[in-house]
Every structure is written in C-alpha cells, then in structure tokens.
Amino acid sequence: EADIYQTPRYLVIGTGKKITLECSQTMGHDKMYWYQQDPGMELHLIHYSYGVNSTEKGDLSSESTVSRIRTEHFPLTLESARPSHTSQYLCASSEYGGTNEKLFFGSGTQLSVL
Amino acid sequence: EDQVTQSPEALRLQEGESSSLNCSYTVSGLRGLFWYRQDPGKGPEFLFTLYSAGEEKEKERLKATLTKKESFLHITAPKPEDSATYLCAVQATTDSWGKLQFGAGTQVVVTP
Numbered sequence: 001e002a003d004i005y006q007t008p009r010y011l012v013i014g015t016g017k018k019i020t021l022e023c024s025q026t027m028g029h030d031k032m033y034w035y036q037q038d039p040g041m042e043l044h045l046i047h048y049s050y051g052v053n054s055t056e057k058g059d060l061s062s063e064s065t066v067s068r069i070r071t072e073h074f075p076l077t078l079e080s081a082r083p084s085h086t087s088q089y090l091c092a093s094s095e096y097g098g099t100n101e102k103l104f105f106g107s108g109t110q111l112s113v114l
Numbered sequence: 115e116d117q118v119t120q121s122p123e124a125l126r127l128q129e130g131e132s133s134s135l136n137c138s139y140t141v142s143g144l145r146g147l148f149w150y151r152q153d154p155g156k157g158p159e160f161l162f163t164l165y166s167a168g169e170e171k172e173k174e175r176l177k178a179t180l181t182k183k184e185s186f187l188h189i190t191a192p193k194p195e196d197s198a199t200y201l202c203a204v205q206a207t208t209d210s211w212g213k214l215q216f217g218a219g220t221q222v223v224v225t226p
Contacts, residue, residue: 004157040123043158043201043216059213090157102148103214105157 003027006091006106013081014114021076021109023091032074033103035090036060043090049074081113116141118217120202126223127192135187135220137202147185148214149178150201158201192224 004025013019025032030051035043045058049068063085064078074093078085088110092103117140127133139147146165150158162171164180171178175196177188187200199221203214 040218042118042218043203043214045213048213092157102160102163103150103158105159107156 004091004093004104004106006089006109008109009107010110010112012112012114015080015082017081017113019078019081019111021089021091021111023074023076023106024072025074025091025093025104026072027093027095027104028071029093029095029104030071031094032068033092033094034058034064034066034074034076035092036062037088037090037108047076081111083113086111086113116204116206116215118202118204118215120200120217120220122220123218124221124223126225127189129193129224129226130191132188132190132192134189135200135222137185137187137217138183139185139202139204139215140183141204141206141215143207145205145207145209147180148203148205149176149185149187150203152199152201152219161200189222192222194224194226197222197224 007022032049034047036046037043044060046060046062047066049055055066064076066076088108090108091106094103119138121136146163148163149161152158162178167182169180175190179186199219201219203216
C-alpha cells in the first residue's frame, strides 16, 4: 500500500544530542516537505525538495538540515538539539507539477528536548 | 503577506447538529484553497481543493464553498467520527513550487 512513514513517532532526548528524523514514501512522489507544528498553531514549512539532490529552506527559519539522496527518503537532522526544538515534525509528499498540491502527510514525530 | 484565519478555534456539537467553519484568507492571487482533516496524533488528511469563487465540493457530510475572501466548511448532521481538527490552507499564484499557508485550524468535537 502506498504510504508515507515517519520514525520515530516519539523522541525524548537531552540537550546537545544529534538526532535524525526519518521519512520515507512509497508513492514515487518528487516533492517532499517538512513542516513544524506546535499545539493549536499553524503548520510552518521548514524544508522542501523538488527531487533527488534538491533541497530548499522554507519560510520558518530552522537549525535543522535535510538531504535527498533517494526519491523515497527525506531525513531531517538536528546536529545539536535544544529545548526550543521541542515540537511536532510532519513530513509530507506530493506529485510534481500541476496546481493541485494534494499533500500526503506522515503521522509525525513528536520531539521533546530536555 | 499571505494570511489564513480560521474561526471558531473550537466547536462542540451534538450529534446531528449542523454547523459551519470559516476560513478567511488574504493572498495576492489564489491558486487554490485546501481543506484538511487532522486527527489527534496523526498527520493532516486531504479533503478538498477549491480553485475559484463559487466552487463547491462535497464528501459525505462535508461541503466546502469558496468566495473571493473566505471559504466555509459545512458539516451536515455530524457524527462522533467527524470529531477532528479541520485545517484550511491557501496556495498563492506567486508561489511556483506549491507552498501552502495554513491556518491554525478549528477543533470540532461531536458528542453522541
């Protein structure tokens, strides 16, 4: 079944640790995105990718980095986590081109930095 | 700057009690307006895309409408399984790569 997967679902870590949030999709979509969402607040785009070897920063400034070496894989890395990074991180994908930006979202990773 | 405002922030309904959610938007040129449903602990799930004023889309008990300044999501005779947060998002014509500006959502609770 075509889907988009995020791991881990929940992550509690200490300040200063390096972490990688995984995101994989089986739909063959070219476009992939990372959004950040705090409770009761808007989703904010932090990174996006058109395809392999393409990555761009979104509107919300983020200390995280991303890579896109394979079409299906779009991991997000924080080199040194801080309490301000505590949030929900949502990965999404969509088909390239057209005006119908129907996003498919993963279930998210809830990150807590102590 | 593009802006999306949703109201109310929260809505509590009795089963069968129809209501409407509002999404007001400010965008230089509208490419599309999107409605998503988000259940607790999950990512948003796509519901509708609307492209031009006067357009309507329906899915089961949900009906979305669009004017030049706002969109409404009408919930007719809701059931408890319609409980979720409903998100509105807009895509501007100035954004060639498909950026979406999301609202903060309306949390809907339907009680039996």
